[in-house]
Amino acid sequence: MRARRGQRVPVVVQGRGRRRTGARVLWVAAETVVTCGVLVLLLVVHQLWWTNQEALAEARDQVRVLERQWEAPAPVPGAVPGGPSPSVPRPEPGRPTGAGTAPEPAPAGSPDTARPGSAGAFAVLRIPRLGLAVPVAHGVSKRSVLDRGFVGHYPGTAAPGRTGNFALAGHRNTHGEPFRYVNRLVKGDEIAVRTRDATYTYRVDRILPRTAPRDVGVIRAVPRSLVQPSYGYTAPGAYLTLTTCTPEFSSAYRLVVWAKLVSTG
Template sequence: MPGEWYDPQGYARDWGGTPGPEPAPYDPVAGGAGWPAAPAPPYPGQYPLDGQPYGVQHPGGPHDVAPTAYAPSPVPVDTPSPQPYAPHPPLGDHPGAGTPPHGSAAAYGPSSGLVEAAADAYERYTGGDARPAAGDRHGREDDHETYDDHEDAYDDEDDEHGDEDAAPLSRAEARRAARARKPTVGVVVSRGLGELFITVGVLMLLFVTYQLWWTNVRAQAQANGAADRIQEDWAKGERAPGSFEPGQGFALMHIPTLDVVVPVAEGIDKDKVLDRGMVGHYAEGSLKTAMPQDKVGNFAVAGHRNTHGEPFRYINRLKPGDPIVVETQDTYFVYKMASILPQTPPSNVAVLDPVPPGSGFTEPGRYVTLTTCTPEFTSKYRLIVWGKMAEERPRSQGKPDALVD
């Protein structure tokens, strides 16, 4: 057609994919090897400068010249066959080098009509968009990014699985690895000692909890039950002063200063009396002492200072003149604290004598003696508190002043 030029090498690249020989640099006026010269107009000034037909050279000076777009035969939709892309030839050192002629085939590689037809066919065939994104003429940037993403994912997977794909160990290496994993004798011994120490520590903690807490709970409950039974027997007239069986409760001891009310039982048996939260009357063998109703004598009792109800824990805080009241079925016997012996060996039984040495008493009388262990939480020594009777008051006359709030 008039005014149209044809590039045989570009046609070969479009359809055959094999680039031809590289043409000479393009000259927009004279053309060049492989590049046809722009056709001259039929006569000067045939077309106006503005809006002149595409591909016509105006006599006023050189302008970009581009061929009329080539429209190849449509490619069948069901058999798209895109060809490899071949880059356009270098542009040479002419004004505007690096920018191909406006509208030329060199600006887009293969013929633009073929590219559009192939892109439309591929889009209909795959349901996607075959056109490259703006700013990415060849559509290769996203491909590189996708490849990099997959490569990163594979690297992460390799890091995650670690040595799963490592070569299997030989038998000798497997035996050496098994021996390395097997604990040594020292490790086994240290583990055993550690478990033993932990077990002993737990047992000691449980024992301390039992001694300091549970024995008090249980003993106080037993002592309260014994006090209730004593008062019930008094109401029935069954606990009159006299001879009592070992472990049998017969009185209540009040120490108002310490807020203590504790049953008094016959004997100092640990299991039957002391560990049940009661105080025991020395009433056996050479340690037998007087009863409160006796006209002369030393009424001596023993009680725990720690654990099992600990009724005598704070008797070291008593001051001279503090009341100690023994309540029986018929009578209140009121003693006044007289003196204290902070520490003495358990073998010093003279503290139970009718006139105990070191008590400050010089003649027979009606005395009371409280004994307990010291220091606290040990039984190495004994703590002794003495008192002297100040009042004997029948129950029918009411409570003594020491028990009246």
């Protein structure tokens, strides 16, 4: 059929709407990918930098708190600040002094006698080669100890300076990473553990570069690897054990450093 003169014939163009819709989809997808990338980057920054700053600040503050407490004179039981000194009661006639009146104090340097700070820390670990000064707290809980930048004392292991194995754990990466560079320690390096009662100096003796996380033999009273029996000891002594993850940014294995007590001051 022919169109009449002066009458317009409509022309239908197909495909433009589809092209616009496809472009919008691609644009939204690209924005989503960029947003996800930014979020992942922020998460990495938070884990690798911000958690370190928070944990380092708390750990350093706790070291200062502990050392201020230790340097202050011990309070006298019953004493009132600014008041007279309490009188010392005289023993009753016929009653033996000290016998059955109070339990015997725990051995000096044991965790029971340590006066923890606000976060439960009871000692300060110093490693001069690494420039490290970090608080030591009871337990190896990530949330309450390790993730706060502290070093954790394995439950059931010896107290500092005592016969047995004073075993510690710390993060290699993130959350203060106190044991980031323990792989740089060599035989003969000194490690100091200070409590309210004394400072115990250990000397690095042996290093186990890699073992399985399940290798509980490394923290026993006489430490010896169950995975690699050639590493460890056969005789009792006063040992210090440092454990951390290896390689860096992985928890596949454990790095172990053993030291022996050389002096108490």
